[in-house]
Amino acid sequence: MRTVYLDNNATTRVAPEVVEAMLPFLNDMWGNPSSMHTFGGQVAAHIDRARERVAGILGAGDPSEIVFTSCGTESDSAAILSAIATRPNKGRIVTTKVEHPAVLNLAKQLEGRGKQVVYVSVDGKGRLDMDELACAIDDDTAIVSVMWANNETGVIFPVDRIAELCAERGVPFHTDAVQTVGKLPCDLSKIPITFLSMSGHKIHAPKGVGALYIRGGTPFEPFLVGGHQERGRRGGTENVASIVGMGMACELAAKDMGEDASRVARLRDDLERGLVERIPRVHVHGDPERRLPNTTNLGFESVEGEAILLLLNEHNICASSGSACTSGSLDPSHVMIAMGIPFERAHGSIRFSFSRYNEPEDVQAVLEHMPPIIERLRELSPIT
Amino acid sequence: MWNYSKKVIDHFLHPRNVGEVEDPDGKGEVGSLACGDMLRLTFKLDAHGKIADARFKTFGCASAIASSSALTEMVKGKTLEEAAAITNKDIADFLGGLPEEKMHCSVMGREALDAAIANYRGQGNGKTRTLEGTVVCKCYGVTDKQIRDVARANDLTTVDEVTNYTKAGGGCGLCHEKIQQILDDVNGQTEQAPTPAQRAHEKRAKGLSLTNLEKVHVIEDLIDKRIRPALRQDGGDIELVDVDQNVVYVRLKGACRSCPSSGHTMRQFIEKEIHKEVSQSIRVEEVRE
Numbered sequence: 037m038r039t040v041y042l043d044n045n046a047t048t049r050v051a052p053e054v055v056e057a058m059l060p061f062l063n064d065m066w067g068n069p070s071s072m073h074t075f076g077g078q079v080a081a082h083i084d085r086a087r088e089r090v091a092g093i094l095g096a097g098d099p100s101e102i103v104f105t106s107c108g109t110e111s112d113s114a115a116i117l118s119a120i121a122t123r124p125n126k127g128r129i130v131t132t133k134v135e136h137p138a139v140l141n142l143a144k145q146l147e148g149r150g151k152q153v154v155y156v157s158v159d160g161k162g163r164l165d166m167d168e169l170a171c172a173i174d175d176d177t178a179i180v181s182v183m184w185a186n187n188e189t190g191v192i193f194p195v196d197r198i199a200e201l202c203a204e205r206g207v208p209f210h211t212d213a214v215q216t217v218g219k220l221p222c223d224l225s226k227i228p229i230t231f232l233s234m235s236g237h238k239i240h241a242p243k244g245v246g247a248l249y250i251r252g253g254t255p256f257e258p259f260l261v262g263g264h265q266e267r268g269r270r271g272g273t274e275n276v277a278s279i280v281g282m283g284m285a286c287e288l289a290a291k292d293m294g295e296d297a298s299r300v301a302r303l304r305d306d307l308e309r310g311l312v313e314r315i316p317r318v319h320v321h322g323d324p325e326r327r328l329p330n331t332t333n334l335g336f337e338s339v340e341g342e343a344i345l346l347l348l349n350e351h352n353i354c355a356s357s358g359s360a361c362t363s364g365s366l367d368p369s370h371v372m373i374a375m376g377i378p379f380e381r382a383h384g385s386i387r388f389s390f391s392r393y394n395e396p397e398d399v400q401a402v403l404e405h406m407p408p409i410i411e412r413l414r415e416l417s418p419i420t
Numbered sequence: 421m422w423n424y425s426k427k428v429i430d431h432f433l434h435p436r437n438v439g440e441v442e443d444p445d446g447k448g449e450v451g452s453l454a455c456g457d458m459l460r461l462t463f464k465l466d467a468h469g470k471i472a473d474a475r476f477k478t479f480g481c482a483s484a485i486a487s488s489s490a491l492t493e494m495v496k497g498k499t500l501e502e503a504a505a506i507t508n509k510d511i512a513d514f515l516g517g518l519p520e521e522k523m524h525c526s527v528m529g530r531e532a533l534d535a536a537i538a539n540y541r542g543q544g545n546g547k548t549r550t551l552e553g554t555v556v557c558k559c560y561g562v563t564d565k566q567i568r569d570v571a572r573a574n575d576l577t578t579v580d581e582v583t584n585y586t587k588a589g590g591g592c593g594l595c596h597e598k599i600q601q602i603l604d605d606v607n608g609q610t611e612q613a614p615t616p617a618q619r620a621h622e623k624r625a626k627g628l629s630l631t632n633l634e635k636v637h638v639i640e641d642l643i644d645k646r647i648r649p650a651l652r653q654d655g656g657d658i659e660l661v662d663v664d665q666n667v668v669y670v671r672l673k674g675a676c677r678s679c680p681s682s683g684h685t686m687r688q689f690i691e692k693e694i695h696k697e698v699s700q701s702i703r704v705e706e707v708r709e
Contacts, residue, residue, distance in 0.1 A: 342481035366590035380453035418460040418477035
């Protein structure tokens with residue numbers, strides 16, 4: 037049975053071109069790029085090439101502004117902790133209520149260590165309260181960290197305006213762009229972002245590699261202290277094959293970004309429209325006007341998300357849910373709560389996220405199987 | 421992804437007894453949509469007072485649906501007294517176990533049954549008996565009585581476990597301290613009441629001699645804690661048959677029965693242990709057959 041993979045905000049398949057680009061560095065060219073001999077040293081040129089490609093997709097002025105890391109989470113931690121270390125007299129961190137746990141739980145930890153954290157609200161459509169944000173940034177702010185787009189709803193935040201605001205006030209601005217790189221155009225030469233986090237495995241590179249953009253001239257303290265790798269900004273021998281893979285993934289994403297995005301958006305819209313037409317009492321979560329082209333988050337009344345996912349799983353359909361039961365916690369996702377989605381609907385929220393590898397038959401499969409699944413669970417439900 | 425047992429998946433994919441009994445004798449409803457799970461249980465009795473039909477409707481995850489389905493299968497054919505004896509652990513066991521974080525699904529089944537039986541007996545309208553005890557967890561509306569009952573039935577010792585089983589403490593977390601107090605109280609009570617063996621030890625410490633029954637308590641305790649574990653290491657076992665004044669009759673089992681050194685074991689190990697704990701004048705005899 038074909039696997040209908042619609043969970044691309046969780047992870048993506050590794051592109052065949054990426055695998056091919058990586059293989060030489062697993063087979064023959066396994067040297068250490070820091071070595072003095074040619075066997076190792078020649079590898080460094082391939083890391084540089086990957087760095088250029090990553091800088092290219094971000095519109096970074098200089099490839100040296102890119103530091104390779106192990107994942108998006110490491111990039112987030114490195115940026116935020118560096119800003120705090122280099123601005124020791126500043127006591128405040130400004131972020132949002134809907135950040136990824138990589139930022140949110142770090143902020144909570146720093147709060148426990150005496151920092152003041154302001155969590156900016158979103159409205160019912162998941163849009164950021166810009167007035168609240170503007171008020172929150174004061175002279176005592178060490179860093180502002182706002183994701184570029186939300187992983188659960190796909191809602192895009194106006195990072196260009198936030199970056200301008202921070203630049204005017206002289207506060208470093210970090211954005212977790214894990215969900216937008218490769219999906220939305222990004223030009224860091226025009227937007228004054230200080231730090232940007234990205235991850236390889238969300239853009240068809242393997243897991244275990246990420247990058248942090250650090251604007252030239254920004255004071256920086258490494259998160260991983262060690263050797264001189266990455267110009268002393270991240271110790272540890274480079275994950276060469278994966279770095280090369282991520283470079284290739286950026287190249288592929290940049291090549292057809294616009295075309296891919298509109299094709300993916302058509303599939304997403306077909307699915308969303310089809311489900312809303314076929315199933316009563318469904319709600320679209322998140323601002324449909326400003327959303328990632330690949331993401332839809334739907335709330336099904338009177339049914340619970342985990343049950344939906346397991347029944348979809350019977351048909352090899354992969355999606356995810358903001359329900360409490362899928363996480364092992366008791367509350368629905370913090371994003372749904374922040375948006376004020378009623379709990380009963382949040383428990384029945386399902387996210388479908390597409391990639392360029394999806395086909396119209398994936399949409400057809402969901403449209404075929406989802407209505408009977410919802411009907412079946414509603415028949416089981418004591419509330420109709 | 422949860423590691424559900426085959427039986428949980430089976431009861432989730434093919435739930436038994438879905439629906440509502442027409443004109444039910446008892447009806448119980450627990451949970452809420454906002455909490456993420458909700459169960460309505462209805463049953464009808466036959467002429468002999470046994471549950472002839474039980475049906476459920478559940479909003480919730482796979483384990484909530486499976487627990488409800490299992491519950492209806494378990495109560496059918498039982499009298500209300502027999503049904504009332506079913507514990508949440510029985511429901512989980514019936515399903516081949518539930519993940520720890522999902523144990524509250526089995527507790528929900530147990531509570532729906534309580535509510536339905538109470539409803540049959542004319543107490544309450546079939547909704548949860550929230551009036552019993554005082555609310556400890558305001559987020560999930562869990563009372564001290566519920567926490568006490570579930571903690572006792574499942575030997576819970578930590579706040580995390582209480583959250584897994586009852587949801588209490590899973591929201592804002594303000595009640596964690598209160599839950600810990602309840603746990604201390606529940607677990608303290610079982611420690612405070614001395615066992616018969618402990619009482620006998622206290623009596624002996626005062627230089628008083630033990631009655632036959634007290635000797636039995638002490639020897640049984642000794643066998644459970646020290647002798648049996650030692651014999652089991654060699655594949656053996658022991659059973660206390662009788663105590664008559666200063667003669668203790670035991671039956672050796674398993675590998676001990678055919679062991680050539682069992683006589684040595686009797687004198688050197690078992691008898692010496694009993695001498696230490698009961699009296700030097702005790703003699704141990706093996707009962708064969």
